[in-house]
Amino acid sequence: MTGIIISDDTQQLATPTLPDFLQSDLTQCASLPSLPTVAIRVLEVAGYPDATLNDYAHAIERDPALTLRLISLANSAFYARHHTETHSCLEATSRLGLDATLAAVMSFSLWRDRQADDQIQRIWGRSIVAALAARYLAEQLCPDQSNFVFTAALLQDIGMLALMAVYPRDAQELYTTMPLSHSQISDGEHTRFGCDHPSVGGWLAARWGVPASLAQAISDSHGEISTRDGIPRFCLRLSGLIADAWLSSTPSQLLAVLISKLEPVDIASSISLSELLNSVESQLPPLADLFDLTMPFAHDHEALVTQAQHLLFQQTLSLNARLDAQQQEIESLRQRQTELEERSRRDPLTGLANRAWLEEQLHLHFALCREEERTMSVVFIDLDHFKKLNDRFGHQTGDRVLERFGHVLGSLAREGDLAGRYGGEEFLIILPGETAKGAQRFAQRIAKRLAETPMEMIDGRELFVSVSIGIACLSDGGFSNGRELIDAADQSMYFIKRTGRGGISLYGH
Numbered sequence: 466m467t468g469i470i471i472s473d474d475t476q477q478l479a480t481p482t483l484p485d486f487l488q489s490d491l492t493q494c495a496s497l498p499s500l501p502t503v504a505i506r507v508l509e510v511a512g513y514p515d516a517t518l519n520d521y522a523h524a525i526e527r528d529p530a531l532t533l534r535l536i537s538l539a540n541s542a543f544y545a546r547h548h549t550e551t552h553s554c555l556e557a558t559s560r561l562g563l564d565a566t567l568a569a570v571m572s573f574s575l576w577r578d579r580q581a582d583d584q585i586q587r588i589w590g591r592s593i594v595a596a597l598a599a600r601y602l603a604e605q606l607c608p609d610q611s612n613f614v615f616t617a618a619l620l621q622d623i624g625m626l627a628l629m630a631v632y633p634r635d636a637q638e639l640y641t642t643m644p645l646s647h648s649q650i651s652d653g654e655h656t657r658f659g660c661d662h663p664s665v666g667g668w669l670a671a672r673w674g675v676p677a678s679l680a681q682a683i684s685d686s687h688g689e690i691s692t693r694d695g696i697p698r699f700c701l702r703l704s705g706l707i708a709d710a711w712l713s714s715t716p717s718q719l720l721a722v723l724i725s726k727l728e729p730v731d732i733a734s735s736i737s738l739s740e741l742l743n744s745v746e747s748q749l750p751p752l753a754d755l756f757d758l759t760m761p762f763a764h765d766h767e768a769l770v771t772q773a774q775h776l777l778f779q780q781t782l783s784l785n786a787r788l789d790a791q792q793q794e795i796e797s798l799r800q801r802q803t804e805l806e807e808r809s810r811r812d813p814l815t816g817l818a819n820r821a822w823l824e825e826q827l828h829l830h831f832a833l834c835r836e837e838e839r840t841m842s843v844v845f846i847d848l849d850h851f852k853k854l855n856d857r858f859g860h861q862t863g864d865r866v867l868e869r870f871g872h873v874l875g876s877l878a879r880e881g882d883l884a885g886r887y888g889g890e891e892f893l894i895i896l897p898g899e900t901a902k903g904a905q906r907f908a909q910r911i912a913k914r915l916a917e918t919p920m921e922m923i924d925g926r927e928l929f930v931s932v933s934i935g936i937a938c939l940s941d942g943g944f945s946n947g948r949e950l951i952d953a954a955d956q957s958m959y960f961i962k963r964t965g966r967g968g969i970s971l972y973g974h
């Protein structure tokens with residue numbers, strides 16, 4: 466038998482704190498759920514480390530109605546499975562165990578003087594379903610804590626009773642929207658009261674003087690489903706969600722959500738949801754009778770769980786389809802972005818790199834070659850007498866010549882080289898790793914190709930163009946940046962222009 470023992474340790478657990486206004490309203494509320502003297506006396510007994518069952522029984526026997534209820538509970542199918550009938554308070558208490566006795570005393574006491582309106586019926590209905598589910602889970606996962614988990618689950622919603630007493634109208638509005646899940650109710654409570662009912666419940670329980678560990682469990686009862694805060698908390702929190710599903714008009718949908726929440730929790734794979742629901746259903750009627758409750762809905766559990774799994778499967782399929790569609794969209798956006806980036810680097814007439822991309826790449830290669838102590842060269846090309854060509858044959862012919870020249874240049878550049886149009890009829894080729902001699906050979910190949918290849922046919926006559934080429938090599942000039950390298954190649958090119966055009970000049974040679 467496991468009892469709730471108040472030790473110094475448990476007393477040190479944090480008492481839930483509430484907003485000041487709420488604490489003051491709760492404290493001043495005359496109709497706040499309270500415990501009758503007998504329940505207070507039982508709590509006092511629970512506080513003695515060496516309290517005996519006899520002490521409990523004596524405290525309870527002062528209230529004959531309560532005693533009768535406890536005896537009925539002990540004789541109910543839930544507790545009496547393998548026992549003979551109990552007739553005394555002492556026998557009942559020893560059969561129930563201290564935790565269940567305490568929970569029963571408090572629940573009956575709280576329940577007894579309340580009008581059994583629909584709302585309260587639902588709150589207690591949920592608590593009872595949750596308590597049975599919590600007990601089943603705890604028996605599977607942490608058997609030595611099952612009484613504690615049962616008690617905490619049974620009392621997890623007492624904060625709702627307190628809020629109904631203090632703010633009847635607000636609570637009425639909020640709770641008539643039930644069946645909402647309790648996480649939705651908690652959101653509404655936060656908006657209206659600045660905190661939710663589990664915190665209020667924990668505060669109220671602490672005020673009654675229940676063991677601090679129990680008050681803490683009540684205030685933690687609606688947290689996230691994980692085993693991070695321990696298995697008993699996991700059972701407690703899961704029990705509330707099961708009760709939400711049980712009471713819902715669309716149980717399979719809530720169960721589907723629940724199954725997906727349980728998927729990442731390792732320990733959950735050992736729980737059979739349909740067995741759990743069957744167990745709750747078989748134990749519910751006697752317990753509901755004891756509380757004079759209309760029994761919450763009965764369900765076909767096998768069908769319900771299958772339906773929930775089917776629903777989850779469909780949701781997963783449609784989620785996957787949505788993810789696929791999103792993935793495709795992201796892929797096509799990525800492609801489009803790559804295309805746009807590529808286009809923004811190209812000269813539209815020749816298809817070669819544009820000036821901005823040439824300069825960016827030149828600075829990169831310059832820095833890299835210096836760092837790796839490699840050389841590099843740039844080749845600056847200017848078409849000769851291009852103005853005359855335009856004037857004589859027209860701008861369109863000029864464009865076609867530029868386009869074809871760009872094609873020739875592109876075909877002569879090797880992998881790793883970057884050929885581009887620097888502006889107008891000027892072209893630049895970056896040759897990473899290339900010496901001045903190598904760059905010169907490259908320039909000669911261009912000149913040779915131009916001498917052999919007409920750039921245009923005009924009235925059946927071939928039109929050839931010549932170019933002036935300047936070359937600068939990193940090893941030849943003590944250059945400190947890419948800009949200086951281009952300027953040097955440009956100067957060499959102008960030397961050719963000045964000395965008659967159609968030639969190649971190497972900077973510094």
Ligand SMILES: Nc1nc2c(ncn2[C@@H]2O[C@H](COP(=O)(O)OP(=O)(O)OP(=O)(O)O)[C@@H](O)[C@H]2O)c(=O)[nH]1
Pocket residue numbers: 847848849850851852853855859860861862863864867888889890962966
């Ligand atoms: N068709 C065409 N012409 C262009 C383009 N860009 C620049 N030009 C022309 O190219 C000509 C360049 O003239 P200049 O700078 O005097 O050079 P040049 O006539 O080649 O003389 P030199 O370089 O001294 O041989 C100008 O008439 C520009 O209008 C273009 O995209 N298409």
